[in-house]
Amino acid sequence: MASPFASIASQRVSAQKPPRQTPELDFDRCAALHNTISIYGWLRSGRKVADMDRKTWWMKHGTKTLEVLLRPSLVKYLKKIFDLPGGDGSHFFYYISRLAKTREMFYLGDLLDDNEKKLKGEKHRFITLYMTNKELVSQRSGIVYDQETGKAIFMPTFLHIFDLYDGNLPWQRLESILSAYIDMIEAGKAVALHESIGREPRLGPVEGPDGQTSWQEIAPPGPKVDPYTGAKRSRYDTHPWSLVSYTHGDLTTCLRLWEELFTIIEIKSDLRDEEEDPNTTPLCSRSGLSAAGVPRGFAYDLLSHARQPRIWYIAPGIRLPQASEFVNQPFKHVAAKYPKETEGIKMPFLFFRAEGHVTSKQANFRWPFSTVQEVPCGLYLDSYPNKENPFEDACRLVLPFAVGGNKKARTSDGRIMQKSHTEVYAHGINPFTLRHGPKLTAILENWLMNVKSGHWTVDEQGVSGGVEAWKQADTEEHWEKYVSAHLAL
Structure with a gap:
């Protein structure tokens, strides 16, 4: 089946088709990407192209x-792109409601001019080009565009204004951001739903045989899930867009990396030959998952399909849990105690153990999970640090000591890490989407790289070195070995 984005294959950013490095906006390329996303969402919602308002932003505003305040290349872009209203089921993308209106476009400059002396003479350098969906944040901002460099970044809210002059801020070309959104659509992470999906039944006045009028159902409810993707309508007004908390591709990639990682550790530790078939016993039985309180979802699917390895340690000082540890999940009882506050949220799940405990504040878990006074260290699947941005395969590595005091450790956006028990592998600022933890695939890839390269050594129990090895993340020689990839998706 042909991709709905085949017509813009040459415009999408990839390793083979990188963005142009120029201070001018690549307006033709970006316009093709923008308009294709607009039309795709409109059609997927069940509407007709003939009913779409195809006036450009410039025609309206x-x-x-x-023409004086904006760069010529940006003006040309605004003259080419459709300006959907952003409401009534016509949001541009899950995170992005619509293009900014004129007053919204220059509001950031007004804020910065009040606070930054640097802005004298360049008040209109930074503009808000697209608006964050107001359902997802308070005091929304959006995609900020730097007219001087021709680069952009997603800054979701004015409650947290980035230091736009920071040389380490992960600015992107606009075509890279729009291409990332298309990548999310093709991966099945972002889904545009038909307007009938999740629709409530409609009531209306109906006259009965006796001439009396009563309110009755005049249109039935729509299907609860999309029959093609299994996606549900978002609880937020982001229609037609919804986010899938994990995809089949996420799961299969994790299972492949799991097998590769444990295979190479087992071979290096002389626990099996290269030709020997691995053990096929699943890591955890379904009864064990139920006893641990693991609901259906990414963790459940991964643990019930991943094989039981022959070693204990998967990374320095980080091991598989014992059965009793696995069942006694630290947040197991939080949902029962706070049912309303945890509705629609999966508890942080302790996947791998490390020695030691820290406070919930040090582990940086959000309320109500922060009500647990002390938590074990290790790698958690922490899917909802931000429930508006569900990534069930997102992780949080909690170490028994803080890393970052030497100012050498970095987050995956290249910025100096703040001293913390949980920032190793963290994204820092995500220039494409709302923040989420590093995906498990990225961490497994990093661990596989460190084992393959020989940076991490192996003994009969698995990866050796102990948890102290993680202090290497804060050294000049080794910090790059402790940075995760997959910043966008």
Whole structure:
């Protein structure tokens, strides 16, 4: 089946088709990406192209004054792109409601001009080009565009204004951001749903045989899930867009990396030959998952399909849990105690153990999970640090000591890490989407790389070195070995 994005294959950013490095906006390329996303969402919602408002942004808002304030390449872009209203089921993308209106476009400059002396003479350098969906944040901002460099970044809210002059801020070309959104669509992470999915039944006045009018159902409820993807309508007004908390591709990639990682550790530790078939016993039985309180989802599927390895330690000082540890999950009883606050949220799940305990504050878990006074160290599947941005395969590595005091450790956006028990592998600022933890695939890939390269050594119990090895993340020689990839998705 042909991709709905086949017509813009040459415009999408990839390793083979990188963005142009120029201070001018690549307006033709970006316009093709923007308009294709707009049309795709519109059609997937069940609407007709003929009913779509195809007026460009400039046709609605363009003025002579704007031609002076905006770079010529940006003006050309605004003259080419559709300007959907962003409500009534026509949001541009899950995170992005619509293009900014004129006043919204320059609001950031007004804020910065009040606070930053640096802005004298360049008040209109930074503009808000797209608006964050207001259902997802308070005091929304959006995709900020730097007219001087031609680069952009997703800054979700004015409650947390980035230091836009920071040389380490992970600015992107606009075509890279739009291409990342298309990548999310093709991966099945972001789904545009038909307007009938999750629709409530409609009531209306109906006259009965006796002439009396009563309110009755005049349109039935729609299907609860999309029959093609299994996606449900978002609880937030982001229609037609919804996010899938994990995809089949996420699961199969993790299972492949799991097998590769444990295979190489077992071979290096002389616990099996290269030609020998691995053990096929699943890591955890379904009864064990039920006893641990693991609901259906990514963790359940991964643990019931991944094989039981022959070693204990998967990374320095980080091991598989014993059965009693696995069942006694630290947040197991939080949902029962706070049912309303945890509705629609999966508990942080302790996947691998490390020695030691820290406070919930040090582990940086959000309320109500922070009500647990002390938690074990290790790798957690922590899917909802931000429930508006569900990533069930997102992780949090909790170490028994803080890393970052030497100012050498970095987050995956290249910025200096703040001293913390939980920042190793963290993304820092995500220039494409709302924040989420590093995906398990990225961490397993990093561990596989460190084992393959010989940086981590192996003994009969698995990866050796002990938990102290993680202090290498804060050294000049080794910090790059402790940074995760997959920043966008």
